[in-house]
Amino acid sequence: MVHSTKTNNLLVEATQFIQNCYDELGMSNEKQLERIEDIKNEIDTTGTYTHKSFELTHGAKMAWRNSNRCIGRLLWNTLHIFDARDVRTAEDAYEKLIEHIDFATNEGRIQSTITIFAPRNNGVDPIRIWNHQLLRYAGYEEADNVIGDSASIEVTKMCEEMGWRGAKTPFDILPLVIQETGKQPKLFEIPGEIIKEVPIIHPELDGVSQLNAKWYAVPIISNMRLEIGGIDYPMAPFNGWYMGTEIGARNLADPDRYNLLPKIAEIMGLDTKSNRSLWIDKALVELNIAILHSYQQAQVTLVDHHTAAKQFKIFEENELKSGRAVTGNWAWLIPPLSPASTHIYHKPYNNEISTPNYFYQGDPRED
Template identity: 70%
Template sequence: MVLSVNRIELFQEAIQFIHSCYDELGISQEEQLMRVKEIEEEIIQTGTYTHTQSELTHGAKMAWRNSNHCIGRLLWETLEVFDERQVTTAKDAFEKLKHHVDYATNDGDIRSTITVFAPRVQDKDPLRIWNHQLVRYAGYEDGATIIGDSASIEMTKLCERLGWRGNKTPFDVLPLVIQEFGKSPRLFELPKSSVKEVPISHPEIKGISELNTKWYAVPIISNMRLDIGGIEYPMAPFNGWYMGTEIGARNLADADRYNLLPSVAKLMGLNTKSNRSLWIDKALVELNIAVLHSYEKEGVTLVDHHTAAKQFKSFEKKERSVGRRVTGNWVWLIPPLSPAATHVYHKRFANDIMTPNFFYQKDPE
């Protein structure tokens, strides 16, 4: 049987992946050729192929290693991979996602984790999750005022259309919205015991704790697809742990998010009427100190941006030592606070996209 164009492209991607993956795992050329032959026969018969457990596991790790946006790739080999491709229902998927949250959180000793569900077949997704992250705060429009996270307004409206009602506080945890193919999306709420949160305080500026601000422990990205050897996994939530600036210089600081800098500046007695006072910079540093202090106080894994940059330098060295090229998106790799104080700022990286990798995908409908 002659392969169609689509099947030829899939087979070519599979060949490239198998050789790269098996070489890294120390598997012989003979075994590689046998596996390639198996895949060819499967693609001829079915139009697709199925990864073995070891292929899925190492492929997911390779995807993290190839993620140009991520500065924390040094520990890519430590990723814990849960294979849940057999799951078919939203209810069972929720149980697996809850397990992911609990396992990854680990009472604050965060573990890098990915849970992989069934692959896309002929443009059909057996399961999809609508959420951007497994834990995320709701956002409500109250006239011209936003309560909570403005980045979550549309997701919050969707949850409300599906029957969910939050308390309209700044930190309501959104439910998970999971959809089986051909069925309406369903709501599932994570138990409070699964969602570890960190109250934000400062070692010296006591008033910061009175702002009653907090953030969740683990960033678990859930709306990207995992691509391994031409096979697309549309539901494969994954996490590392936070770099402090993600929270202190973006989520809590951005004017269109929680916008805490004016409040912090007021507590510090800064002159906010003049940009030349650098009140924004001073408040930004102290807010980031508060985040680092708070996560350490609560025993939750967090890395500061200077340490993260040094770890990335070690990653570069390690990759060069095995003959692999380091790719990266410079705009994403530089930290949003004091970027010029890190080596990353002074380097340039080829933003070539390598696979396996994670990719943005169209939202479910």
């Protein structure tokens, strides 16, 4: 029999999850009590417990619904779940990740997807991925400038130390780095044919296409921990689809990322010598117009920030009707472009964290 504060806490968290999950799925109190008793016996015997498939599926959806930083939670119940808890080798994990990328991309009709690998057991992670996102551009430090994405400099150096060599263009897709417990991490190249990228063009400014900028279709976050009922899943990559401003007001616009605003301003013939010309604002709007136009032309799912805010309002109304309190992180929910034009800007949100949820976790390189 395993008894400790840790297992007692696990049973409390498991009980709370089972009650909420089963209530939402319309399952009887009798089934809840029966399942909780089974979990108690399993914890007493092994120190942990295993989720049933439907518990894992609904738990992952609940985690998305509880994600305070996400404006796109209206569609939480449409999440596709791939159960990869039986995977133990880096090679098998790579195959599952390739399937995820291909399925989620869906030729541009993006499908919200999560692939859940083996849970943490007694502090040990059976398998981990070192990448921040499954698809991400490399970043190379060259003398006084950076080629590519400066956010990827460290992981790019790591991949190079492991033998990888990129073409040193601004848009080299990084390989996947996967590690089994107790073994050295392994590098895996992503097949180019499954990576959908969108060339950035503008409906009126021809010069934008000459910048040869592009971005990948699907943002698949891969470095967060999924927690369901006290069980941690340290490798559970997931994706929705992009909101335009994530690319147009951050990734391609930030001075310490791709810094395209001065180039857009030059194409527009703006006066960049004075802040009072509002050249930054004008260039920012046109870059975001280019992102929306480009993804539409490429037939890749993407939402503008005004539509996303309206969808979030519907989500808030749905949650209140369901008797659930709406939580949110205001600083993350407001879009980086024209935030005051959304209802979100004008109201406070309770940033209390509920579980199931997705959490940041330590870098496996430092474990």
